[in-house]
Amino acid sequence: MLSVSDAQAIILNLVQPLDNQQDTEVVELLAAANRILAMPVTSTLDFPHWDNSAMDGYAVRYEDVQHSSSEKPTVLQIVEEIPAGYQPKSTIEPGQAARIFTGALMPAAADTVVMQEKTRREENRVFILAAPKPQEFVRHKASFYQAGTELLPAGIRLNTSEIAVLAAAQCPQLNVYRCPRVAIFSTGDELVTVNQALQPGQIVDSNQYALAALVRESGAEPLLLGIVKDEPAALEKVITHAAAIADIVLSSGGVSVGDYDYVDKILESLKAQIHIQAVDIRPGKPLTVATLPAPQSVKDAMNRVSTCSPVYFGLPGNPASVLVTFWRFVLPAIKKLSGIKEGWEPVFLKVRSHDELRSDGKRETYLWGKLHLIDGIYEFHKAGGSHSSANLINLAQTNALAVLPPGKALISPQEEVQVLQLIIP
Ligand code: AMP
Ligand code: MG
Numbered sequence: 001m002l003s004v005s006d007a008q009a010i011i012l013n014l015v016q017p018l019d020n021q022q023d024t025e026v027v028e029l030l031a032a033a034n035r036i037l038a039m040p041v042t043s044t045l046d047f048p049h050w051d052n053s054a055m056d057g058y059a060v061r062y063e064d065v066q067h068s069s070s071e072k073p074t075v076l077q078i079v080e081e082i083p084a085g086y087q088p089k090s091t092i093e094p095g096q097a098a099r100i101f102t103g104a105l106m107p108a109a110a111d112t113v114v115m116q117e118k119t120r121r122e123e124n125r126v127f128i129l130a131a132p133k134p135q136e137f138v139r140h141k142a143s144f145y146q147a148g149t150e151l152l153p154a155g156i157r158l159n160t161s162e163i164a165v166l167a168a169a170q171c172p173q174l175n176v177y178r179c180p181r182v183a184i185f186s187t188g189d190e191l192v193t194v195n196q197a198l199q200p201g202q203i204v205d206s207n208q209y210a211l212a213a214l215v216r217e218s219g220a221e222p223l224l225l226g227i228v229k230d231e232p233a234a235l236e237k238v239i240t241h242a243a244a245i246a247d248i249v250l251s252s253g254g255v256s257v258g259d260y261d262y263v264d265k266i267l268e269s270l271k272a273q274i275h276i277q278a279v280d281i282r283p284g285k286p287l288t289v290a291t292l293p294a295p296q297s298v299k300d301a302m303n304r305v306s307t308c309s310p311v312y313f314g315l316p317g318n319p320a321s322v323l324v325t326f327w328r329f330v331l332p333a334i335k336k337l338s339g340i341k342e343g344w345e346p347v348f349l350k351v352r353s354h355d356e357l358r359s360d361g362k363r364e365t366y367l368w369g370k371l372h373l374i375d376g377i378y379e380f381h382k383a384g385g386s387h388s389s390a391n392l393i394n395l396a397q398t399n400a401l402a403v404l405p406p407g408k409a410l411i412s413p414q415e416e417v418q419v420l421q422l423i424i425p
Helices: 004-014 160-168 206-217 232-245 263-269 298-303 319-337
Strands: 024-028 057-060 074-082 096-100 112-115 119-122 125-128 150-152 173-177 181-187 221-228 248-252 273-276 288-291 311-315 348-353 364-374 377-382 400-404 416-421
Touching: 004 273, 004 288, 004 319, 057 074, 057 125, 096 125, 150 160, 181 206, 181 232, 206 221, 206 248, 206 319, 221 232, 232 248, 232 263, 248 319, 263 273, 263 288, 263 311, 311 319, 319 364, 348 364, 348 400, 364 416, 377 400, 377 416
Parallel strands: 074 096, 181 221, 181 248, 248 311, 348 377
Antiparallel strands: 024 173, 057 096, 057 112, 074 125, 119 125, 273 288, 288 311, 348 416, 364 377, 364 400, 400 416
């Protein structure tokens, strides 16, 4: 059976990033958080824009004050006061200084700022009580960033710090990739919505909610197509429609070996290429990954959002399997598709296990739980209760998955364990 890492390699190979010409849009800076930059950004502004003071103090000529001390202070004539935001009027001549405040423009011919604490003021004169270093406390024009050079590269996610940089560089609008579109539907005759009364044998379609939240968290747009019966005609219709409107299609259920598991058969009849039918993972073994042919009809072609073949993930129906296979396989695919340049793969951390962790020693096993910070070291606490793939109740509050590789049936308390971090970076 396909190993988890081979499956991941196949999946990442199938996914093509959005096009940096066609699949982009312009957004306002305030709406740009979490979006992926499609074009590198350059600014016409130097940073700092001008030579300015890093301190409240006095702008001086270094040569005037280089021998100053508290015993032999240099006395300078104050010729001007320069608050932040005002343009200096004077040129500082030998024996002169300007009173200056943090962020204010340096006056002509001054090259150094003496901090206020190292001076004494007497009316229009200032006593310099200590020798500064040459050019001390001057922030030089363009020393942080030079106009015209690359400020931010394409293919990065715009988080808080990038938004601040773009604001400072006066970039009010950004060219970003459009959000990937991810169609989601659930399969199963037993499924009802959260609002329908349960009849005997029925179960609530929680997967649709889980997947919608996961997709949105990943920065993509979920397109919810509802619950679909275990009927070939209904499945064929929804898969065809999903392929016409989405970059990625996610279904849950119907990919196992049961008599009512039709998804793979329908994919074959639609001439999809099936790349994966099972992975050596627990939970989540019956995972189907396929590429659907580009839509044929004119109407579908016009509705298509991308020229690439949509990638189909037939996730197993069990709720825990859905979450684990999404985090392990679908999220990297969405990241690559979204235009992010690198870092698609999940992040694994080496931490200490608080609990004994067990697997059957055969399949790569994922156990859910929580990372706690104990004396500055992360410790994995396995969720209490059943780790059956049908149980999702104890998945609440999960922020990490512990991984037991094939061949490793036991991790003892206090032993090191690899965990998959579930925060989306
Ligand atoms: P299947 O893969 O279709 O055989 O489904 C496996 C198990 O997952 C069955 O017990 C289903 O009832 C359950 N299941 C399937 N789809 C969903 C869903 N959308 N929400 C919650 N449980 C589901
Ligand atoms: Mg089913």
